[in-house]
Amino acid sequence: MIAVGNREQIFLKQSLEKSKDLAHRQKMNHALKQSDDAFEKGKGQFSDLELARDWANAIKRDAIMQLDTYLCEFERKFTSRGGKVIWAQTADQAVEAVKAICSRHRAKTVVKSKSMVSEEIRLNQALKDGGVEVVETDLGEYIQQLADEAPYHIVAPSLHKSKEEVAQLFVDKLGTEPELRPDQLTQVARKVLRKKFREAEVGITGVNFLLADIGGMVLTENEGNGRLTTGFPKVHIALTGIEKILPSVHQLSLFLPLLATHASGQHITVYNAILTGPRKADEADGPEEMYIILLDNGRTNILADPTARESLYCIRCGACLNVCPVYKNIGGHTYDTTYSGPIGSVITPHLNGLKDNKHLSYASSLCGSCTEVCPVRIPLHNLLLYNRQQSVAAGYNSGMEKVMFLTWKKMMLNRKLMNAGSGDVKNWVFKVFVSKIWGKDRELPMFPKKNFSQQWKARRQQK
Amino acid sequence: MVSILEGLGCEVCYNPEQTCCGQPAFNAGFRNDCRAVAEKFIGDFNAADPIVAPSGSCTGFVRNYYGQLFQEEGPGDGEILPIQKQVYEFSEFLVDVLGVTNVGAALHAKATYHDACGALRECGIKDAPRKLLQKVLGLELVEAADCEVCCGFGGTFAVKFEPISTSMAEQKVVNAMKLGAEYIISTDSSCLMQLDAYIRKHKCNIKVMHIADVLASRKGRH
């Protein structure tokens, strides 16, 4: 755990490093340009994307406003078919529940498909500590696991690695031939993973949507590893935040294309599965036991706040990261949070504490690109502003900043004060007080000799 | 801006006592300080006349945030105040209200237009400045692929997160230069100030120009 109060300094240090790292910039710009192009093309499938977003927003609003009702409906239906629902208020409770299931089944190997919630609760480490081998089966996640790194992006975990870097990683960790092509690397991973799928006693997945009306969960993925994770092992455990609920299966006709397009520019993701319970007596395959862990872990704090609540509409498509110039420049790890990018900066202060995470809400130029793209219309940059207000109201901002805005207010309430001092004097003041924080790569802005108000008066007198 | 508006037959009033819309404090989270300044702002203007600002950022702030600012805490945008419908960004006012695109300006140069975030995303201004610039005699307008990407200013962001802010400015300037542009033109001085700060420090061969200055230009080369 990092010492309190240091997170901001570490963030600043990391962001300086990454902003100046030109190789990183090039990789990020390349990867995000590709996702941008794909999105531009993919969104053509919507005859009216704005309307689709309005609709999605309305559905998620309903879902979140009646979260309790829908979750209970989900539980009733899901359990009626033999599925088991575990409510976890904290990360620890969720981890303990997974560990208990694993030990009941004497699991030695667990295969996992992509789950950000598992990152949030630090599941891999906990299982490893208990002697269970955990294998990530999503290719990007597998790469990150080999590199012993957290995901760099909520949808594309190894987005920041070039194909050459991945090839080298495989050489170092798996002893492959050097300089393999991406398709060859995929074959290597496939071979390793197939074996693990057969060995594993338990499969763990995330969830893309929970469906209240039919008591089902939706898994959407492109590699087929999710199906193997849910199909091969005897036990399937799904992890999800409580906000993933949709009232009805019928709404998937909107949400699946919306998610696919915003996540990867696809019209629809390759594999989409609705799971409604464990294998029945007359069925040929599927797990014998199916668990779903519904995780709160601070989400009800967000639910209780009428303004912040909208951030629970998130479907984790990653689009706001893709368009964010700050994310692009500093990369995913600088945030040092489970969820990076705009949505991460919005929710992390509510999930993990405002005091230690308020800097994330300030680390934005408020350009609004995130709000512009979000498929469920979360007003992300307004929520960053809201977090800033909360931070000021809680007294977390520095004394200097308070004095600065008090002085500013005084001047702005009195034009004479604002006019005081010629342009030259203001330039001098800027040089003395602002030059340090303005950095070495920019010259200071210059004030004109006369401000507009003074020029205006002179102009009127001439007339 | 004043001379162009007067040239188009507008009577321009200016209250020399006016100061600021309050946005800097709001964006830093200092809502109460902002509110005091915003109250003064509302009182500084004649309620009947349109208010024209050479900035999409200030316009967007008044238009989109004043309602929320003056309501009690809580979600939503608050009640819409008359002043929110009164404010216009300069290029938007010329094109959408006055219906003018040719103001008789001339500037013999190659330039690229930067979509300021406030103008583009808060006010939805995309075409108006381009329509005006296309009518400027001698001006060759080239579009940058990253024309909608933020310049990195963002108020206190520019000093609190200086390295990120500067990297953003750098990429905007470099990309504009790659196009062979001599000027970066925008609706907002804050963006231009940010880009200019990078340009002057690195002695880049490119300049910034506010759209009002372009439209007031009659001399060919500026």
Ligand code: SF4
């Ligand atoms: S906040 Fe919106 S854009 Fe960002 S990940 Fe969530 S749904 Fe996607």
